Amino acid sequence: MANRTIIPFGPQHPVLPEPIHIDLVIEDEQVVEAIPSFGFIHRGLEKLAEKRDFTEFTFIAERICGICSYIHGMGYCQAIEAVMGLQIPERATYLRTMWSELSRIHSHMMWMGLLADAFGFENLFMACWRLREGVLDVIEETSGGRVIFGAAKVGGVRRDVSDEVLSRIPAQLKIVEDQLRDITNVFRDDYSTRQRLCGVGTLSEQDAYDLGAVGPVLRGSGAKLDTRMEGYAAYDKLDVEPIVETAGDCWARTMVRIREVYQSFDLLRQVIPMIPAGPVDMKVTGAPKGEYAARLEQPRGEVIYYVKGNGGKQLDRFRVRTPTFANIPPLLKMLQGCQLADVPVIVLTIDPCISCAER
Amino acid sequence: MKKSPFKMTKVALENLFRRPATVPYPLERKPMYPATRGHIAIDKDKCILCLICDKRCPTGAIKVDRIGKTWAIDRLSCIQCNYCVEVCPKKCLWMENLYATPTQEKLAFVVPIPYTPPTPKPKAAATPPPQRRQPPHQARRPDNAKGSAIRNRD
Amino acid sequence: MSAPIQNYIEVIPPRLLEAVRAQQLAGARLVQICCTRLEEFEILYSFSRPGFFEHLRIRIPDSSVAVPSISPIYSGSFAYENEIHDLFGISFTGLNIDYRGNFFQNIGFCADGGAGNENRGKRGEIKVPRIGSLTRKQFQGLEK
Numbered sequence: 001m002a003n004r005t006i007i008p009f010g011p012q013h014p015v016l017p018e019p020i021h022i023d024l025v026i027e028d029e030q031v032v033e034a035i036p037s038f039g040f041i042h043r044g045l046e047k048l049a050e051k052r053d054f055t056e057f058t059f060i061a062e063r064i065c066g067i068c069s070y071i072h073g074m075g076y077c078q079a080i081e082a083v084m085g086l087q088i089p090e091r092a093t094y095l096r097t098m099w100s101e102l103s104r105i106h107s108h109m110m111w112m113g114l115l116a117d118a119f120g121f122e123n124l125f126m127a128c129w130r131l132r133e134g135v136l137d138v139i140e141e142t143s144g145g146r147v148i149f150g151a152a153k154v155g156g157v158r159r160d161v162s163d164e165v166l167s168r169i170p171a172q173l174k175i176v177e178d179q180l181r182d183i184t185n186v187f188r189d190d191y192s193t194r195q196r197l198c199g200v201g202t203l204s205e206q207d208a209y210d211l212g213a214v215g216p217v218l219r220g221s222g223a224k225l226d227t228r229m230e231g232y233a234a235y236d237k238l239d240v241e242p243i244v245e246t247a248g249d250c251w252a253r254t255m256v257r258i259r260e261v262y263q264s265f266d267l268l269r270q271v272i273p274m275i276p277a278g279p280v281d282m283k284v285t286g287a288p289k290g291e292y293a294a295r296l297e298q299p300r301g302e303v304i305y306y307v308k309g310n311g312g313k314q315l316d317r318f319r320v321r322t323p324t325f326a327n328i329p330p331l332l333k334m335l336q337g338c339q340l341a342d343v344p345v346i347v348l349t350i351d352p353c354i355s356c357a358e359r
Numbered sequence: 360m361k362k363s364p365f366k367m368t369k370v371a372l373e374n375l376f377r378r379p380a381t382v383p384y385p386l387e388r389k390p391m392y393p394a395t396r397g398h399i400a401i402d403k404d405k406c407i408l409c410l411i412c413d414k415r416c417p418t419g420a421i422k423v424d425r426i427g428k429t430w431a432i433d434r435l436s437c438i439q440c441n442y443c444v445e446v447c448p449k450k451c452l453w454m455e456n457l458y459a460t461p462t463q464e465k466l467a468f469v470v471p472i473p474y475t476p477p478t479p480k481p482k483a484a485a486t487p488p489p490q491r492r493q494p495p496h497q498a499r500r501p502d503n504a505k506g507s508a509i510r511n512r513d
Numbered sequence: 514m515s516a517p518i519q520n521y522i523e524v525i526p527p528r529l530l531e532a533v534r535a536q537q538l539a540g541a542r543l544v545q546i547c548c549t550r551l552e553e554f555e556i557l558y559s560f561s562r563p564g565f566f567e568h569l570r571i572r573i574p575d576s577s578v579a580v581p582s583i584s585p586i587y588s589g590s591f592a593y594e595n596e597i598h599d600l601f602g603i604s605f606t607g608l609n610i611d612y613r614g615n616f617f618q619n620i621g622f623c624a625d626g627g628a629g630n631e632n633r634g635k636r637g638e639i640k641v642p643r644i645g646s647l648t649r650k651q652f653q654g655l656e657k
């Protein structure tokens with residue numbers, strides 16, 4: 001029998017933007033078991049909700065994550081609105097949809113760059129991030145912030161976007177989209193990319209479903225589940241079809257994300273002309289009493305915001321279950337049996353966002 | 360779908376002959392969008408020292424002193440959330456689209472306000488409550504639940 | 514497809530595993546486990562299947578009561594259960610992967626683990642009282 005060795009992976013590792021520690025039990029070059037541990041950046045945000053006014057907590061909710069910030073804020077507001085029974089103005093729902101698709105594009109493009117970086121393709125990494133600037137510009141022009149949108153608000157959105165700006169967006173995104181084709185072709189067809197991604201970290205559909213995988217990890221294994229199909233915000237008026245790949249390996253997950261970027265461009269083209277005129281927010285009086293669990297689709301997968309209010313200004317409980325947290329058990333499954341050199345790539349294909357997993 | 364080792368060549372060559380995507384920063388600056396949230400500015404003639412922005416700011420960045428008649432902002436803890444702009448009753452705050460300049464001091468930006476709050480005068484003369492002598496924020500901040508996140512830990 | 518209806522179903526702790534197994538037979542997927550600290554502890558198990566979003570709720574009076582783990586049924590539940598153990602001090606029996614309070618490493622800051630935690634001392638001394646294992650009422654008493 002080969003010798004068993006434990007190799008610590010993280011919390012500081014070149015491929016990890018954020019600290020997670022995984023003890024890899026290896027036999028020769030093969031990982032037989034992976035044991036994660038958390039808690040390096042636990043910020044106690046859930047507890048903070050019990051101390052803050054529920055409207056002010058929106059600002060904290062937006063800062064749970066620095067990448068999918070808008071959807072965090074929006075999900076929190078959606079949960080509060082459901083508890084309070086508010087029907088937000090229609091224009092706000094469309095603007096929310098637009099912003100969440102923009103944040104999906106920018107998150108996926110950033111992830112593509114990080115993946116290229118993880119398997120040592122610096123040039124591709126730079127190319128992805130250069131194009132992402134184009135999307136960030138659109139975000140800044142509409143919301144005022146590059147990554148923290150600051151646009152979520154209980155009862156609508158915090159700022160309106162003029163029609164003139166809205167009408168310019170499709171053309172701006174078209175430029176990004178055209179240039180992106182070249183780059184995604186590299187991910188799809190390049191020899192070295194395929195060598196690093198194909199057949200690595202395979203997860204069967206059954207395992208993915210049983211272990212509670214969400215988002216591109218789940219869809220990359222062939223399950224047809226996308227929370228956007230539930231039709232929150234204005235998604236019920238759009239044509240959303242889950243993007244599914246069946247291989248279940250790192251390459252399939254990459255392809256799911258790449259195709260989702262194009263799907264988001266397409267959804268934006270659909271949604272922007274549909275934005276109706278009208279007010280963007282409403283006056284909120286009273287306080288939440290009751291409980292609700294809102295589900296949304298983040299770039300990384302399904303996210304849950306559970307809100308329990310007691311009729312006072314402070315919430316009794318705010319809980320967010322982020323997609324990364326749900327993807328940890330599948331990650332451990334994927335790591336079993338892989339080569340040590342593939343570990344960084346596999347960890348990266350779940351798109352780990354550790355600070356939001358720990359909140 | 361064919362594997363090819365030359366897929367990147369086109370992107371790489373284009374990259375080689377294109378102008379840099381970045382701007383040479385101090386010489387040339389990227390134009391700001393009108394919507395960009397840069398920093399908070401105040402029209403000091405309109406402010407009535409009502410303390411609403413002080414109370415509502417989620418990070419406690421604004422300090423309004425009714426006695427000393429100043430409005431001050433800690434640009435380092437301001438998160439550009441625009442909340443103070445929305446709640447100000449006199450609409451004397453607004454968001455500039457230029458980023459704040461670097462600073463080494465907190466509370467470096469203090470504005471004297473010409474306005475004199477009229478109402479408390481007669482009452483204060485009759486029965487002055489002891490806390491009135493202190494600037495309100497100093498009396499309120501330390502053990503208040505509305506401080507920064509760090510102070511709120513259990 | 515419109516948003517599924519949310520049901521909150523109260524379950525008594527001894528019948529929890531039965532109810533969870535029924536969810537699994539219906540083809541549901543474990544979405545989350547959430548613990549709430551009120552006068553007592555409330556643990557919410559959320560399950561989703563097409564058209565339904567159901568929550569099973571159990572209530573336990575305090576953290577000395579051990580809860581049966583659902584990891585024999587949903588093996589991915591160990592992450593949530595270890596998290597609840599570390600943050601609220603509730604112990605779970607029959608966990609498939611038990612970290613014994615070392616899942617969230619930052620033990621000086623977050624709550625201390627519950628009973629049966631013999632590994633705890635190895636990572637460092639614990640200075641805080643067992644905040645995690647108190648109910649809200651006891652907790653507020655501590656603050657005063």
Ligand code: SF4
Binds near residue numbers: 410451
């Ligand atoms: S800036 Fe506006 S909100 Fe703040 S004290 Fe002056 S008038 Fe009041």
Ligand code: SF4
Binds near residue numbers: 399437439
């Ligand atoms: S923008 Fe937000 S953080 Fe900054 S001073 Fe105003 S309310 Fe405070």
